[in-house]
Amino acid sequence: MNKIVTVGREFGSGGRELGRRLAEELGYAYYDKEIVTEIAKRTDLSEQYVQQIVERKPLVLYPIHVGRSFYPALDAAAEHNAAVYSQQHEIIREMADKSSCVIVGRCADYILRDRDPLRLFVYADTESKVARCRAKAPEQEHLSDRKLARMIRKIDSERAHYYYFYTGRKWGDPLNFDLCVNTTHTEIKALAKAIAPLCR
Amino acid sequence: MNKIVTVGREFGSGGRELGRRLAEELGYAYYDKEIVTEIAKRTDLSEQYVQQIVERKPLVLYPIHVGRSFYPALDAAAEHNAAVYSQQHEIIREMADKSSCVIVGRCADYILRDRDPLRLFVYADTESKVARCRAKAPEQEHLSDRKLARMIRKIDSERAHYYYFYTGRKWGDPLNFDLCVNTTHTEIKALAKAIAPLCR
Numbered sequence: 001m002n003k004i005v006t007v008g009r010e011f012g013s014g015g016r017e018l019g020r021r022l023a024e025e026l027g028y029a030y031y032d033k034e035i036v037t038e039i040a041k042r043t044d045l046s047e048q049y050v051q052q053i054v055e056r057k058p059l060v061l062y063p064i065h066v067g068r069s070f071y072p073a074l075d076a077a078a079e080h081n082a083a084v085y086s087q088q089h090e091i092i093r094e095m096a097d098k099s100s101c102v103i104v105g106r107c108a109d110y111i112l113r114d115r116d117p118l119r120l121f122v123y124a125d126t127e128s129k130v131a132r133c134r135a136k137a138p139e140q141e142h143l144s145d146r147k148l149a150r151m152i153r154k155i156d157s158e159r160a161h162y163y164y165f166y167t168g169r170k171w172g173d174p175l176n177f178d179l180c181v182n183t184t185h186t187e188i189k190a191l192a193k194a195i196a197p198l199c200r
Numbered sequence: 201m202n203k204i205v206t207v208g209r210e211f212g213s214g215g216r217e218l219g220r221r222l223a224e225e226l227g228y229a230y231y232d233k234e235i236v237t238e239i240a241k242r243t244d245l246s247e248q249y250v251q252q253i254v255e256r257k258p259l260v261l262y263p264i265h266v267g268r269s270f271y272p273a274l275d276a277a278a279e280h281n282a283a284v285y286s287q288q289h290e291i292i293r294e295m296a297d298k299s300s301c302v303i304v305g306r307c308a309d310y311i312l313r314d315r316d317p318l319r320l321f322v323y324a325d326t327e328s329k330v331a332r333c334r335a336k337a338p339e340q341e342h343l344s345d346r347k348l349a350r351m352i353r354k355i356d357s358e359r360a361h362y363y364y365f366y367t368g369r370k371w372g373d374p375l376n377f378d379l380c381v382n383t384t385h386t387e388i389k390a391l392a393k394a395i396a397p398l399c400r
Contacts, residue, residue: 125375175325180380194398 003028003100004117005199006109008177011155012129014188015122018181019104021192026199029101031092039087045080053084054106055158085166102199105159109176110167118199121177126152128184203228203300204317205399206309208377211355212329214388215322218381219304221392226399229301231292239287245280253284254306255358285366302399305359309376310367318399321377326352328384 005022009015016032023030036054040047092111095101103112109119124132130148133140140148160171174180179198183191205222209215216232223230236254240247292311295301303312309319324332330348333340340348360371374380379398383391 123374174323174374174380174382175384178382178386180374180382182374182378182380184375186378197397198394 002096002098002115003200004096004108004112004115005102005120006112006117007102007104007120007122008109008172009105009122010124010129010172011152011159012133013122013124014132014183014186015120016104017188018120018122018183018192018195019102021189022196022199023102025192025196026100026102029095029099030104031095031101032104035088035091035095035103035106038091039084042087042091043080043083045084049080050084053081054088054162055155107163107166110163110169118179119177120195121172121174121180122183123172123180124183124186202296202298202315203400204296204308204312204315205302205320206312206317207302207304207320207322208309208372209305209322210324210329210372211352211359212333213322213324214332214383214386215320216304217388218320218322218383218392218395219302221389222396222399223302225392225396226300226302228399229295229299230304231295231301232304235288235291235295235303235306238291239284242287242291243280243283245284249280250284253281254288254362255355307363307366310363310369318379319377320395321372321374321380322383323372323380324383324386 003026005019005026005028007015007019007022009018019032020030022028036047036050039045039054040050043050045053088106089111092103092106092108095103096112096115096117109117126149129152130145133148133152140151143151156171163169163171169176179195181191181195203226205219205226205228207215207219207222209218219232220230222228236247236250239245239254240250243250245253288306289311292303292306292308295303296312296315296317309317326349329352330345333348333352340351343351356371363369363371369376379395381391381395
């Protein structure tokens with residue numbers, strides 16, 4: 001049976017890099033942006049738009065039991081959101097069928113819950129996340145540490161909303177993961193090597 | 201330099217067993233009840249009384265800045281609490297000096313924070329903790345699952361108070377640990393084998 005590793009992560013924690021390096025160590029497929037590309041192909045929406053939908057809080061989408069909006073524009077957005085999530089769901093399950101893989105984010109831990117994935121959550125303290133963001137995105141060098149920290153919190157809050165909306169679960173709740181890894185003061189490359197044997 | 205592994209754990213999560221098995225796997229010393237025995241020797245208090253102090257919320261002990269009690273009986277208890285914590289602090293540091301070791305509970309992650317320990321936290325879902333308690337303590341077989349779950353919550357709440365009192369930190373906060381391990385549906389023996397290489 002294929003081995004599945006899902007990686008939930010706080011923004012700036014190095015979770016994406018850990019996922020990629022884990023896949024390299026393990027010789028598993030690695031899925032991240034590929035999922036967005038594939039959704040865009042199947043839905044005829046632009047990659048950029050799909051990316052925005054899968055990374056953002058589904059502001060204009062209400063569960064059906066709350067009632068439908070009367071605004072056609074909102075309905076179109078809601079339909080896009082639903083179409084993207086449904087495609088994402090299907091693609092992630094196809095990927096898990098194809099081979100052993102590491103999937104970062106995208107509610108994969110929930111979507112694949114019947115495949116018994118190893119569910120990792122990657123987190124770090126604020127200082128360390130700010131430092132990682134600064135190292136990776138020089139275009140944000142004009143932001144103060146405080147503003148960068150606020151941006152990180154905002155992105156994580158959107159992830160939490162997105163995750164809760166589609167799964168009904170609290171994002172980052174340790175009980176939804178098998179292993180939670182603190183990357184504060186930790187080199188991701190060495191960490192990936194150390195953790196890989198657990199994922200086999 | 202000696203390698204130190206500290207294990208914080210929810211009651212019933214199998215954290216103590218994981219600590220013991222990790223020590224076996226690694227060939228490290230294992231400290232748990234030994235600490236209580238040593239404190240009792242050094243303070244002339246009974247082991248049972250020391251055990252009660254280190255496992256319970258320090259109800260009758262207030263930080264000095266809150267003000268001293270006027271009740272002599274409370275003062276005696278407060279002095280015992282302080283003496284036990286101070287001995288515990290000293291003993292844990294002596295143990296860490298002596299050899300590589302695994303220490304379960306007792307604020308060791310905080311007491312040894314300058315020795316760069318690997319800090320584990322072990323947790324599980326309620327159902328799994330209830331099942332583990334039932335398997336390990338047949339004398340509690342008269343308790344319903346609900347009552348057992350309530351007892352587990354009470355013990356963890358006392359641990360949280362104790363930990364907060366002496367460290368000023370929130371007990372179980374992932375940021376105070378390097379790795380948080382979910383033992384739900386997991387065999388502790390296999391888990392110890394899998395995690396041991398991370399602790400070397």
